[in-house]
Amino acid sequence: MANEEQPPKNMMTTTDSCKIYEDMSGFYRKEVFSDVNLILCDKTIPAHKIVLAIGCKYFESILIENPKQSEIILEDVPSKAFEAVLLYIYTGSVLVEMSYGDDLFDVIQLARKYSLKSLEDTLYEKTVSIMCPSNICLFLNKSNELQMDELKQICLLFIDSNLSKILGTNLLNVLTQKSMVQLLERDCFPAHETEIFEIAASWCGSNTDVNNLVSGCVKLTKLTIDELFNVVWPSKIIESERLLNALVSIRNNSTNTAHLINKNIAVAAYNAKVISGIKTLKLLEGTENEDEGARHDQNDVNGITLDLGLNRSFNHVKLKMLGIFYSSYYLETSFNQRKWYKLIDYSQYACSYEQNLYFDGVQQARYIRAVFSKLIPLGKFEVSFDSTVPEVHNHIIYPSSNVIYSETKIFMWEGRCDKFPLVLVLDQPYMISYMKVMLRFYKHVERIETSVDYRNWQTVESLTTETPKKSSRRQTFRFKERIVNVIKIMGDISSNKTSSNFKEFLADFRCYYVRNDGK
Structure with a gap:
């Protein structure tokens, strides 16, 4: 009805539409025909035995035991919550303030006490529907207090899913010690250990950590040892003996795992296995056969995933892509498969053959997945901690030696042999600032261009239109550093010089990175 009064926006309602409720609702809190008083700590409410007995088994059992009693004393029952329950008994509807959840859980607790299962289930669903970062900690505390295990698990999952919105705030500091321990002690909690420490440290700064359960x-x-010294130790929330034991353990672990340096740990001997992808049987041992190469469905966000068996330290990942085609891709890592961290993002680059991926620092993870943009067979997936690594910045290698080698793909652009559009495809993007080229069978070289995706090209250097002398066939190009994935050489060649092996056109081609200072 248009003129019917609506509940406030911060209130929620639920209604059980039954004819008997329509008949009873007019007697709610009315003294007409009242034959029993409900005695609360701060008020007395007139009620009707027949309505109480029909609507609530708890009151039915009390009245059957003593049908003549005129008063029912309700001790330690919050008045506001009880009035909401009594309204439900009379009308099938309940009106509960839901801004922060205190009243809501008081009503849930009474619904359980009075065996009002339908009311409890309805309020449970409403509780889940109004969860948000500002009330989730109260809900988790209450679910522990009321031993609502299913709701507790939903609260924990909500925090996991919304952790990015909660980290950096003080919202978690209102958790009880029991709730905080339940949150942090799970192996599936999607946070790096440094984030877990920051959460614990913030909570300990606002609460008393009895028996150091949270820390x-x-x-x-x-x-890492640096994190223990520079982050953990200054906080003073970890006792010195435990901190010292951790340092000793890390040192001993480094000694015990020294034999893994420069060794591929993505093998069955170290309990590694492939847990997602297609045709992955030969991936860990390696294959050169394209038909045996691992791959994944284009819509599968899990890509090809490795489980290293336990959290491992590494600084090098090698992917061996099979076939003549190229693909972009990205790598992600995880400790628990719930939260993933982007490790390498080559989604803008045309990559092929062997990918040697090094990182700015030591990485730690149990799970690593590669997700490709095309259906490319993968012959091998290696993970290692190498004693020496090349210079790397933002996941791009700055090579100090030539990245053109015998396996480098070379082809003729659009088959135009008259203008000599020779294309060299690097396996992966590199930071390049220096090229040295020596060509056979040519009359004139117009220019050299570079690209990362076959679409956008940059000129390296414009050359003279004069035919070079034989003694000057070796050309050197020094230019401002840029990321290079594909190199194209444009020019004229002798009309009688053709070959299906385009590598014959190159007498020598060197490509690497040289600092501006020449080092």
Whole structure:
């Protein structure tokens, strides 16, 4: 009805539409025909035995035991919550303030006490529907207090899914110690150990950590020695003996795993296995056969995923792509398969053959996945901690030696042999600032261009229109550093010089990075 009064926006309602409720609703809190008083701590409410007995088994059992009693004393029952329950008994509707959830859980608790299962289930669903970062900690505390295990698990999953919105705030500081321990002690909690420590440290700064249960959730041995000294130790929330034991354990672990340096740990001997992808049987041992190469469906965001068996340290990943085609891709890592971190993003680059991926620092993860933009067979997936690594910035290698080698793909652009559009495809993007080229069978070279995607090209240097002398066939190009994936050489060649092996056109081609200072 248009003129019917609507509940406030911060209130929620639920209604059980039954004819008997329509008949009873007019007697709610009315003294007409009242035959029993409900005694609360701060008020007395007139009620009707027949309505109480029909609507609530709890009151039915009390009235059957003593049908003549005129008063029912309700001790330690919050008045506001009880009035909401009584309204439900009379009308099938309930009106509960839901801004922060205190009243809501008081009503849930009474619904459980009075065996009002339908009311409890309805309020449970409403609780889930109004979860948000500002109330989720209260809901988790209440679910523990009321031993609502299913709701507790939903609260934990909500925090996991919305952790990015919660980290950096003080919202988690209102959790009880029990709730905080439940949150942090799970192996599936999608946070790096440094983030777990920051959460624990913030909570300990606002609460008393009895028996160090919250700080004890931090797995110190998953942190680096630098993090222990520069982050954990200044906080003073970890006792010195435990901190010292963690340092000793990390040192001993480094000694015990020294034999893994420069070795591929993505093998069955170290309990690694492939857990997603297609035709992955030969991936860890390696194959050169395209038909045996691993791949994944284009819509599968899990791509090809490795489980290293436990959290491993590494600084090098090698992917061996099979076939003549190229693809862009990205790599992600995870500790628990719930939250993934972007490790390498080559989604803008045309990559092929062997990918040697190094990182600015030591990486740690249990799971690594490669997701390709095309259906490219992968012959091998290696992970290692190398004792020496090339210069790397933002996941791009600055090569100090030539990246053109015998396996480099070379072809003629659009088959135009008259203008000599010779194309060299690097396996992966490199930062390049120096080229040295020596060509056979040519009359004139117009220019050299570079690209990362076959679409956008940059000129390296414009050459003279005069035919070079034989003694000057070797050309050197020094230019401002740029990311290079594909190189195209344009020019004229002798009309009688043709070959299906385009590598014959190159007498020598060197391509690498030289600093501006020449070093």
